[in-house]
Amino acid sequence: MDRVALKERTREHAPAMAARPPLPLGQILDGDCIEAMRALPSASVDMVFADPPYNLQLGGDLARPDGSHVDAVTQDWDKFDSFAAYDAFTRAWLAEARRVLKPDGSLWVIGSYHNIFRVGAILQDMGFWILNDIVWRKANPMPNFKGTRFTNAHETLIWASMGEKARYTFNYRAMKTLNDELQMRSDWVLPICGGQERIRKGGAKAHPTQKPEALLYRVMLATTNKGDVVLDPFFGTGTTGAVARRLGREWIGCEREPVYRDVARERIEMALPLDESSLKTMQSARTAPKVAFGLLVETGWIAAGTQVFDRKGRHRATVRADGSLVSGDADGSIHGLGAKLQGAPSCNGWTFWHIEHQGEVKPVDAIRQLYLLATEP
Amino acid sequence: MDRVALKERTREHAPAMAARPPLPLGQILDGDCIEAMRALPSASVDMVFADPPYNLQLGGDLARPDGSHVDAVTQDWDKFDSFAAYDAFTRAWLAEARRVLKPDGSLWVIGSYHNIFRVGAILQDMGFWILNDIVWRKANPMPNFKGTRFTNAHETLIWASMGEKARYTFNYRAMKTLNDELQMRSDWVLPICGGQERIRKGGAKAHPTQKPEALLYRVMLATTNKGDVVLDPFFGTGTTGAVARRLGREWIGCEREPVYRDVARERIEMALPLDESSLKTMQSARTAPKVAFGLLVETGWIAAGTQVFDRKGRHRATVRADGSLVSGDADGSIHGLGAKLQGAPSCNGWTFWHIEHQGEVKPVDAIRQLYLLATEP
DNA sequence: ATTTTGCGTGAATCGTACG
DNA sequence: ACGTACGATTCACGCAAAA
Numbered sequence: 001m002d003r004v005a006l007k008e009r010t011r012e013h014a015p016a017m018a019a020r021p022p023l024p025l026g027q028i029l030d031g032d033c034i035e036a037m038r039a040l041p042s043a044s045v046d047m048v049f050a051d052p053p054y055n056l057q058l059g060g061d062l063a064r065p066d067g068s069h070v071d072a073v074t075q076d077w078d079k080f081d082s083f084a085a086y087d088a089f090t091r092a093w094l095a096e097a098r099r100v101l102k103p104d105g106s107l108w109v110i111g112s113y114h115n116i117f118r119v120g121a122i123l124q125d126m127g128f129w130i131l132n133d134i135v136w137r138k139a140n141p142m143p144n145f146k147g148t149r150f151t152n153a154h155e156t157l158i159w160a161s162m163g164e165k166a167r168y169t170f171n172y173r174a175m176k177t178l179n180d181e182l183q184m185r186s187d188w189v190l191p192i193c194g195g196q197e198r199i200r201k202g203g204a205k206a207h208p209t210q211k212p213e214a215l216l217y218r219v220m221l222a223t224t225n226k227g228d229v230v231l232d233p234f235f236g237t238g239t240t241g242a243v244a245r246r247l248g249r250e251w252i253g254c255e256r257e258p259v260y261r262d263v264a265r266e267r268i269e270m271a272l273p274l275d276e277s278s279l280k281t282m283q284s285a286r287t288a289p290k291v292a293f294g295l296l297v298e299t300g301w302i303a304a305g306t307q308v309f310d311r312k313g314r315h316r317a318t319v320r321a322d323g324s325l326v327s328g329d330a331d332g333s334i335h336g337l338g339a340k341l342q343g344a345p346s347c348n349g350w351t352f353w354h355i356e357h358q359g360e361v362k363p364v365d366a367i368r369q370l371y372l373l374a375t376e377p
Numbered sequence: 378m379d380r381v382a383l384k385e386r387t388r389e390h391a392p393a394m395a396a397r398p399p400l401p402l403g404q405i406l407d408g409d410c411i412e413a414m415r416a417l418p419s420a421s422v423d424m425v426f427a428d429p430p431y432n433l434q435l436g437g438d439l440a441r442p443d444g445s446h447v448d449a450v451t452q453d454w455d456k457f458d459s460f461a462a463y464d465a466f467t468r469a470w471l472a473e474a475r476r477v478l479k480p481d482g483s484l485w486v487i488g489s490y491h492n493i494f495r496v497g498a499i500l501q502d503m504g505f506w507i508l509n510d511i512v513w514r515k516a517n518p519m520p521n522f523k524g525t526r527f528t529n530a531h532e533t534l535i536w537a538s539m540g541e542k543a544r545y546t547f548n549y550r551a552m553k554t555l556n557d558e559l560q561m562r563s564d565w566v567l568p569i570c571g572g573q574e575r576i577r578k579g580g581a582k583a584h585p586t587q588k589p590e591a592l593l594y595r596v597m598l599a600t601t602n603k604g605d606v607v608l609d610p611f612f613g614t615g616t617t618g619a620v621a622r623r624l625g626r627e628w629i630g631c632e633r634e635p636v637y638r639d640v641a642r643e644r645i646e647m648a649l650p651l652d653e654s655s656l657k658t659m660q661s662a663r664t665a666p667k668v669a670f671g672l673l674v675e676t677g678w679i680a681a682g683t684q685v686f687d688r689k690g691r692h693r694a695t696v697r698a699d700g701s702l703v704s705g706d707a708d709g710s711i712h713g714l715g716a717k718l719q720g721a722p723s724c725n726g727w728t729f730w731h732i733e734h735q736g737e738v739k740p741v742d743a744i745r746q747l748y749l750l751a752t753e754p
Numbered sequence: 755a756t757t758t759t760g761c762g763t764g765a766a767t768c769g770t771a772c773g
Numbered sequence: 774a775c776g777t778a779c780g781a782t783t784c785a786c787g788c789a790a791a792a
Contacts, residue, residue, distance in 0.1 A: 053765095054765055054767095055767090056765065056766070056767055057767045058765095058766060058767055058768095059767065059768080062766065062768060063721075063722065063723070063768095063782090064763090064782080064783065065725065065728075065781080065782040065783055066783085067719060067721045067723070067724060068761095068762080068763080070763085070764085070766070070768090071763075071764080072765080072766065073765050073766085078765085083501060112510075112765065112766095112767095113497070113507050113509065113510035113535070114507075114765085114767060116494070116497075116510075117493070117494045117495075117496075117497025117498045117501065117507075117535075118494075118498045118501070120490070120493075120494025120495075120497075120498075121494045121495045121497075122498075124460060124494065124495070125460060130490050130491070130494075131526050132490065132526050132527045132529065133489075133493075133531075133533070134527065135512045135514070135531055137512070137514070137564050138764090138785095139785075139786090140764080140784070140785040140786055141562070141764075141784075141785085142763080142764045142765090142766070142783085142784080142785095143560055143782090143783040143784045143785090144560060144766080144768060144782090144783080145766085145768060145782055145783055146766095146768035146769070146781075146782055146783095147549040147553075147560075147661065147768080147782055147783085148547060148549070148768045148769075148782095149508050149509050149547060149767095149768070150509045150511065150536075150552070150560075150561050150562060150599075151560045151561065151562040151563060151783090151784080152509065152563050152765090152767095153562035153564055154512055154562075154563055154564050155765075156510070158490070158494075170525060170526060172524040175527070176524075183520055183524070183527075184527050184528065185518070185527060185528045185530035185531075186527045186528060186530045186531055187512065187514050187530055187531050187564070191785085191786080192764060192765095192785095193764085194763080194764070194785095194786065194787065195787050195788085196787090198764090205763090205764085208764095208765070209765050222527075506767080508767090541767080549782095559783095559784070560783070560784075661781080710778085710779075710780090711780090712778090712779065712780055713778080713779085723779095723780080723781095724780090725780065725781060725782070726780080727780080727781080728781090728782090
């Protein structure tokens with residue numbers, strides 16, 4: 001895995017070499033996240049992923065043109081008296097996040113224009129060093145029903161290290177493989193969380209702001225390594241925990257609503273960890289084609305760990321988490337490995353590799369077509 | 378054109394009713410932008426578009442509000458001090474921008490993750506109300522050569538009104554037309570400025586951060602009207618002026634570098650204004666000529682006594698001679714009765730009620746459109 | 755069984771004029 | 774500063790019901 005930049009030496013993060021309290025791995029801590037984080041030792045986690053309240057400040061009710069009611073975020077946890085109050089809250093949880101992060105760890109925060117500018121400025125003031133801002137471009141956002149503004153079709157994530165000179169983890173090669181051999185950009189197109197993935201209780205959504213697993217998948221695959229500890233101070237229904245388990249990362253959550261904690265625990269229990277070979281991500285350079293095979297893995301159209309094979313059954317391979325394939329000692333992109341196994345100069349992996357899908361054997365290109373049909377036109 | 382929300386009345390923006398200094402339209406003001414803006418009358422411009430310096434370490438570009446120089450010589454410079462200086466500079470120019478903006482005017486700022494979070498938080502603190510954050514997704518960004526981060530493939534714009542209750546201009550219909558009859562979203566894909574458009578002096582680019590005209594075109598078309606005054610405090614090579622001229626908007630620039638001023642003047646002179654007919658944009662119903670339902674009855678397009686019904690045939694009503702509807706005991710306007718029968722708080726009668734016209738079932742809005750077509754000058 | 759149509763819904767700062 | 778009346782406004786996706 002890639003380690004970038006020099007190791008930062010700061011007194012505040014010198015690891016305590018004496019006996020340290022054990023980390024509550026795989027646990028959801030009860031109560032206020034700031035209090036909960038205080039119970040954790042300093043410099044002990046590799047990543048913090050935070051989806052704090054956005055402080056939306058919504059007005060009255062909103063109706064669609066057809067008269068139906070928009071189910072808005074009206075929860076108390078999103079209410080703050082003023083920008084100053086929100087800022088104080090933000091400083092408090094960020095300070096704890098900074099304390100528990102290892103010097104080489106990194107921070108992710110997601111937000112919208114309501115809060116993200118404040119969060120970004122505060123974390124800069126605290127010494128965090130912004131590495132990228134990432135735009136999650138929603139494939140299917142809610143429209144602006146009244147025609148008063150531009151459709152609010154994205155959210156923003158900030159990725160920051162502990163300081164300008166800090167090392168941090170960035171799995172460049174895995175990201176490039178995931179993006180079909182093009183550098184991963186700062187704008188990610190992903191659908192919002194809906195369908196089977198959206199957790200419902202009695203027909204209603206269990207949590208108003210559940211994030212898609214594909215988003216966390218990319219975040220974690222890009223900036224943590226297997227076995228790393230990921231802390232989510234605003235755990236909600238546990239998307240972070242579910243993805244961490246799938247990707248072989250350790251996790252700790254904080255969540256003060258008992259209902260969300262229950263939902264999260266049940267959900268994470270059902271998340272199946274990927275096996276060892278699927279988790280190994282590409283380490284070296286390869287060459288390959290166009291529409292990302294990795295995107296199909298990330299979005300769950302093809303699960304990591306899935307077996308693929310050629311039409312005559314002479315070659316088999318396993319899909320890894322970053323969209324690469326592994327077959328015995330050999331690995332590569334769908335195209336590279338196909339060529340290697342056949343001893344051919346090149347291979348169109350999309351038509352070479354097949355998959356069993358709904359009881360039928362289909363080329364993986366068929367899955368791509370399904371994805372394209374479902375997302376593009 | 379659309380005006381949204383109530384007119385804000387604040388003392389700070391009460392227009393001076395006495396003689397006002399004339400606006401220096403079509404001029405590039407010399408010197409520091411904060412000083413230059415001080416020469417402009419309060420509440421006099423409709424839009425401010427600002428592309429402030431991004432890089433916090435451009436010591437030469439940073440001056441404190443009192444004019445003193447920000448010392449940025451030492452390599453190990455104090456981040457907090459530099460952020461504070463940048464914030465002071467930002468507050469100073471935003472305060473002047475706020476003073477010169479009309480109560481119904483709006484502000485645009487473009488930036489990257491280096492500065493946009495600070496700018497956004499500060500403008501919120503000053504009372505500006507964020508309407509959208511817009512992501513300019515670069516079609517052709519510079520790659521990340523070292524492979525240490527995600528390719529930084531976007532910049533962020535903030536669009537803000539003078540306050541929560543302020544009116545602002547948003548040409549919804551023009552944007553929808555521009556976007557192939559779909560609502561314009563908050564993510565815009567546009568190429569960076571290059572090729573013929575990129576101004577060069579002796580082979581080298583004349584300005585390091587020249588923005589594409591397409592970006593300003595969309596900004597101005599969306600949020601100003603013909604004849605509006607647009608102020609750009611960081612004029613550079615005058616993209617704002619060139620697009621303003623093309624779109625029939627007035628402009629004022631501030632730029633302290635003589636070289637940029639010369640380039641901008643020459644460039645804007647060559648920009649050809651569009652003719653009147655090209656400038657006419659699609660109007661929303663809100664601003665299109667109003668047609669009362671009663672007028673259609675009065676003029677015989679819909680006869681009194683005609684039966685109207687909702688699309689699913691659950692409700693029927695009869696048109697009365699005064700343009701009201703009656704259904705059993707209930708009556709009212711097309712909107713009021715529609716709402717009443719559905720038990721809804723409101724209803725768009727134009728699309729709710731249908732009529733049989735030439736053997737087809739059509740919303741009554743279709744008849745209004747026919748009327749408009751037939752009576753259009 | 756397969757295709758078409760209908761309907762519900764998603765982190766939303768979502769109206770204006772005139773009494 | 775209210776209240777009240779008028780009237781303008783939606784995209785993509787998942788799933789269920791119907792054809």
